[in-house]
Amino acid sequence: MTLIYSGHVCQACEWLQCSLEGDLTAEGTTSTETNCPSTEEFYNDPLSKDAFERIPNKHSNEALLLYLAWRGFQEQVSQSTVEGIHAALKWHWDRVFSGDVFQGQWQYNKMQQHWEGNPVQSGEIDDLMKAIKHKIKANNVPRMHSATMKMEYMDMMLTWSKSKCPFNVLPPGEVLSVKTHSEILWHLEQLVFHSMAWTLWMSAAAMDAVLIKYLDGEESLLTADEQWMHFWVHLRNRKGWQKKLDGGMRDINLQMANQYRLYPRPQTPTCDSFLEDPDLTLALWIKWVEHIHLRCPMSQTDFMFPLLGPNGVLQPGKVLLHKTIQKLLNKATTGAGIPGTFSTHCFWCGGAQYCFMLSPKPWLLKWVHWWGGWAEGEQKDTLMQYLLDELNAHENDHSDALALEQPPAGEAALAQPATMEMAHHVVSASQMAMSDDVKSLREQLGEMANCSLSNCVCPGTWCLLNPSPLSVQSSNDTPNHAQLPSFHLNPATNHDCPTLLSSQAAGQHSAPSPPPPSSLPLSQLVLHIPNVPILLEDGMSMLPKLKSWRVIMSHWTEGAPQLGLPTPLKDWPHKHYNGANWQFNQKYLQHKMIVMEFLNEFEGNKANFLCTTQQGHTAVHKAIQDAHKQYGRSGEHCCVTLDRTVILNADLPHCHPSSCEWLMSLPPP
Numbered sequence: 185m186t187l188i189y190s191g192h193v194c195q196a197c198e199w200l201q202c203s204l205e206g207d208l209t210a211e212g213t214t215s216t217e218t219n220c221p222s223t224e225e226f227y228n229d230p231l232s233k234d235a236f237e238r239i240p241n242k243h244s245n246e247a248l249l250l251y252l253a254w255r256g257f258q259e260q261v262s263q264s265t266v267e268g269i270h271a272a273l274k275w276h277w278d279r280v281f282s283g284d285v286f287q288g289q290w291q292y293n294k295m296q297q298h299w300e301g302n303p304v305q306s307g308e309i310d311d312l313m314k315a316i317k318h319k320i321k322a323n324n325v326p327r328m329h330s331a332t333m334k335m336e337y338m339d340m341m342l343t344w345s346k347s348k349c350p351f352n353v354l355p356p357g358e359v360l361s362v363k364t365h366s367e368i369l370w371h372l373e374q375l376v377f378h379s380m381a382w383t384l385w386m387s388a389a390a391m392d393a394v395l396i397k398y399l400d401g402e403e404s405l406l407t408a409d410e411q412w413m414h415f416w417v418h419l420r421n422r423k424g425w426q427k428k429l430d431g432g433m434r435d436i437n438l439q440m441a442n443q444y445r446l447y448p449r450p451q452t453p454t455c456d457s458f459l460e461d462p463d464l465t466l467a468l469w470i471k472w473v474e475h476i477h478l479r480c481p482m483s484q485t486d487f488m489f490p491l492l493g494p495n496g497v498l499q500p501g502k503v504l505l506h507k508t509i510q511k512l513l514n515k516a517t518t519g520a521g522i523p524g525t526f527s528t529h530c531f532w533c534g535g536a537q538y539c540f541m542l543s544p545k546p547w548l549l550k551w552v553h554w555w556g557g558w559a560e561g562e563q564k565d566t567l568m569q570y571l572l573d574e575l576n577a578h579e580n581d582h583s584d585a586l587a588l589e590q591p592p593a594g595e596a597a598l599a600q601p602a603t604m605e606m607a608h609h610v611v612s613a614s615q616m617a618m619s620d621d622v623k624s625l626r627e628q629l630g631e632m633a634n635c636s637l638s639n640c641v642c643p644g645t646w647c648l649l650n651p652s653p654l655s656v657q658s659s660n661d662t663p664n665h666a667q668l669p670s671f672h673l674n675p676a677t678n679h680d681c682p683t684l685l686s687s688q689a690a691g692q693h694s695a696p697s698p699p700p701p702s703s704l705p706l707s708q709l710v711l712h713i714p715n716v717p718i719l720l721e722d723g724m725s726m727l728p729k730l731k732s733w734r735v736i737m738s739h740w741t742e743g744a745p746q747l748g749l750p751t752p753l754k755d756w757p758h759k760h761y762n763g764a765n766w767q768f769n770q771k772y773l774q775h776k777m778i779v780m781e782f783l784n785e786f787e788g789n790k791a792n793f794l795c796t797t798q799q800g801h802t803a804v805h806k807a808i809q810d811a812h813k814q815y816g817r818s819g820e821h822c823c824v825t826l827d828r829t830v831i832l833n834a835d836l837p838h839c840h841p842s843s844c845e846w847l848m849s850l851p852p853p
């Protein structure tokens with residue numbers, strides 16, 4: 185800011201001298217005579233030429249009125265320029281070391297017979313500033329915000345410069361013409377300067393970059409493979425660093441806060457100030473200045489981009505003017521066909537946005553905070569406004585506050601970028617939903633398979649018929665090979681009949697037997713053991729529990745295709761009720777224990793078995809387990825009733841199958 189203020193003061197002094205010498209009052213005071221009552225006296229007084237000196241005099245206030253009126257009404261500069269001039273002159277006179285004589289309101293001290301205060305702080309100046317502000321608003325002058333310098337715009341400017349400037353046209357031994365020399369100088373300076381500004385995020389207040397250390401003449405020998413080679417660049421007057429220095433900040437901290445190391449950036453050749461493209465190499469610009477203009481090496485006190493005088497001579501000790509930088513930028517953007525209005529601040533926004541969002545390796549926010557030179561207490565909202573200017577403007581636009589239909593609460597949160605935690609929740613929810621869908625699909629496939637099995641067996645409903653009379657083998661036969669009861673499944677012609685039919689009804693239905701389960705094409709698709717007691721055809725009543733053992737016997741010997749059991753349980757391989765199908769193990773073993781007890785202990789004698797099984801299959805299974813615990817020898821289990829009453833005790837001889845006749849004489853429990 186010091187350089188900008190000094191520039192405004194110098195321009196005011198130059199205008200004053202030209203005005204006094206060229207008599208510009210005719211044009212400059214047309215619109216401001218009411219604010220300058222003593223214009224003629226001002227131009228005739230010899231003290232007027234010193235009006236903008238460090239020590240103000242009685243004409244300082246009048247000179248400032250004329251200058252502001254000239255810039256605001258005659259040249260029609262922007263409001264920001266007028267406000268900058270106002271602030272610069274106030275800063276200029278506030279620095280006078282004369283106590284508080286030239287601070288405060290500008291007024292005439294009658295007691296001491298002199299003017300005191302700051303000439304900027306007067307009622308006339310305030311009225312003129314309001315008039316200029318109203319005039320600018322009346323002309324509907326739009327506020328010109330700088331567009332962001334994007335990476336593609338940098339590429340367009342490079343392409344345009346290469347098409348216009350012949351960098352390699354000079355044959356050996358020839359001398360450049362003045363026109364070619366000026367053209368190369370202009371394009372080379374703007375390319376390197378814009379690359380540096382975009383890399384270091386330089387604005388108008390930090391254009392005086394000073395080279396602290398560079399590569400000692402070996403720049404042209406380096407290649408992009410030497411990734412760790414770098415050089416230092418020092419930005420002397422960036423915003424906030426003077427304040428840190430005034431606050432007593434140590435030199436080491438100040439040095440680390442405004443010095444940058446530049447490395448090769450082959451991934452962004454357009455903005456690589458190092459070595460990737462010879463047209464953008466900072467070392468090439470240094471050599472050009474040293475060999476073509478200075479004829480000597482640059483010193484550490486020389487500016488990287490010195491002022492170019494009117495005669496084409498570089499002045500390394502003077503900084504490049506802001507208006508010259510703006511002209512370079514305007515000409516480059518216009519020539520490259522880039523839309524929008526750009527100021528020198530565009531490089532700051534463009535470089536920060538690219539590094540934070542678009543770079544292959546995005547920067548952390550603390551890196552952006554340091555590299556941009558923001559104050560330590562800078563709010564995060566200010567940083568995000570630079571980084572996300574368009575999104576920030578959209579989210580803070582409340583022009584539709586009076587709309588009839590307001591957006592729902594929390595809509596702004598939906599537009600925020602997703603975090604890792606949010607993404608994790610979304611993925612977890614998606615996995616759970618997918619798992620539920622797969623489970624539902626499996627259940628549907630199982631139901632479809634059961635329906636297919638039923639359709640393959642018979643279109644009608646299958647019912648369980650009473651078994652044919654059992655023929656008990658003699659005692660000499662082996663118990664394990666007793667004749668199995670014959671349980672037949674026939675299709676029911678009447679759907680209203682109960683599932684369990686009598687022996688007479690069974691004889692009346694001579695429908696053919698169903699095909700064997702092995703012939704079913706989908707017999708192995710779904711494994712299922714039906715629950716007992718089973719549901720009757722009416723869909724409301726259940727088969728009595730006392731007859732559940734018959735259903736178990738049927739499931740074991742013949743299966744139940746209509747209930748999803750096409751293969752009898754006796755034919756099930758080991759893998760069908762173990763391993764991945766472990767859920768069928770307990771039910772399978774319960775059914776097996778009841779069937780084996782009937783076949784082995786009672787040798788298929790239904791009458792004897794019914795004497796001890798006057799309850800449901802669960803109670804029968806429990807009684808069989810208790811009998812196995814108390815009498816482990818074969819033949820003794822049938823001597824234990826369901827109420828745990830032992831018919832044969834340990835003193836009796838070994839229980840023979842004929843001893844089961846004792847149970848027949850006992851009343852039911």
